[in-house]
Amino acid sequence: MEVSVVIPLLNEEENIQQLYTKLEAVLAKLNKPYEIIFIDDGSTDNTFDILKDIHKINKNAKIIRFRRNFGKALAFSAGFDHSKGDVIITMDGDLQNDPEDIPRLLDKLDEGYDIVKGWRVNRKDPFFSKKLPSKIFNWLTSRITGVKLHDFVCALNAYRREVVENITIYGELHRYIPVLASMWGVSIAEIEIKHHPRIHGESKYKVGRLVRGTFDLITIKFLLSYSTRPLQLFGIPGVISFFIGFVIGAHLAIDRLVFGMGIGHRPLLLLAVLLIFLGAQFITMGLLGEVMARVYYEVQNKPMYAIREIID
Ligand code: UDP
Ligand code: MG
Numbered sequence: 001m002e003v004s005v006v007i008p009l010l011n012e013e014e015n016i017q018q019l020y021t022k023l024e025a026v027l028a029k030l031n032k033p034y035e036i037i038f039i040d041d042g043s044t045d046n047t048f049d050i051l052k053d054i055h056k057i058n059k060n061a062k063i064i065r066f067r068r069n070f071g072k073a074l075a076f077s078a079g080f081d082h083s084k085g086d087v088i089i090t091m092d093g094d095l096q097n098d099p100e101d102i103p104r105l106l107d108k109l110d111e112g113y114d115i116v117k118g119w120r121v122n123r124k125d126p127f128f129s130k131k132l133p134s135k136i137f138n139w140l141t142s143r144i145t146g147v148k149l150h151d152f153v154c155a156l157n158a159y160r161r162e163v164v165e166n167i168t169i170y171g172e173l174h175r176y177i178p179v180l181a182s183m184w185g186v187s188i189a190e191i192e193i194k195h196h197p198r199i200h201g202e203s204k205y206k207v208g209r210l211v212r213g214t215f216d217l218i219t220i221k222f223l224l225s226y227s228t229r230p231l232q233l234f235g236i237p238g239v240i241s242f243f244i245g246f247v248i249g250a251h252l253a254i255d256r257l258v259f260g261m262g263i264g265h266r267p268l269l270l271l272a273v274l275l276i277f278l279g280a281q282f283i284t285m286g287l288l289g290e291v292m293a294r295v296y297y298e299v300q301n302k303p304m305y306a307i308r309e310i311i312d
Pocket of ligand 2: 092094096198203
């Protein structure tokens with residue numbers, strides 16, 4: 001079994017050498033073949049040169065250099081695509097995660113889990129700009145997706161190969177790997193890990209990512225619950241809206257045709273028209289969604305089910 005460690009780096013020149021030294025010591029002790037995949041995500045400092053020096057000494061350390069900054073999710077994605085291990089470990093390159101936690105992650109995975117998430121119980125980050133928003137994010141994500149975790153954002157995680165092969169991440173979606181994987185049916189464990197304050201360099205993330213993260217949550221919820229049946233999401237409110245609009249419209253029509261009352265000035269008329277249009281649009285959107293879902297699964301040659309094993 002080979003272990004692949006995937007590490008995204010953006011301007012981490014002061015951290016890499018120490019990270020590599022600690023990581024190499026831990027991996028050498030595992031007595032398993034390993035590889036370290038560093039992704040230089042468009043650094044403008046000496047990150048790449050330092051990585052090249054490391055590669056010269058250790059051929060198990062591989063480097064993927066992006067042409068520009070593509071973000072952490074695509075960095076992970078490239079790392080996954082180029083990794084060979086049966087087990088893939090991800091971690092940050094800023095020394096906030098501790099390589100010494102890796103053996104514990106692997107042990108937990110060996111118990112039969114598909115994903116082992118790190119949980120930074122004693123997180124060493126500023127409260128208002130990081131810890132509080134994270135708390136809200138974790139609570140909301142757990143509630144909405146039904147995947148109960150304390151720390152979605154933590155980068156130190158272990159995955160079985162098939163997990164990373166079956167998901168597509170971009171944007172800020174790397175935080176939702178367990179959720180995306182849960183669509184396929186996976187077992188997830190969480191273990192407490194160490195966390196250190198960032199000493200060199202600065203955090204690359206600003207508060208704005210939380211707003212973007214919330215939009216991602218809507219996408220994720222949709223993918224998770226309705227991607228194979230969009231008509232149910234849009235169709236039900238559509239039919240309800242259409243029906244109420246129709247009833248009000250019929251009531252007005254009777255007033256006009258049977259009782260000869262003028263209805264042009266009645267606010268209910270506007271409501272009826274609005275509800276009927278809204279209903280028709282929702283139903284149409286649902287149908288379009290159905291078509292798109294079929295295209296989505298077909299172009300990828302993706303079945304809508306996932307099999308763990310077949311015993312024949
Ligand atoms: N990172 C990256 N590309 C980016 C932003 C960050 O590869 O566009 C890397 C960064 O170099 C670090 C890790 O992702 O290794 C985590 O970033 P950071 O420490 O800035 O995030 P925080 O811990 O503050 O959430
Ligand atoms: Mg950090």
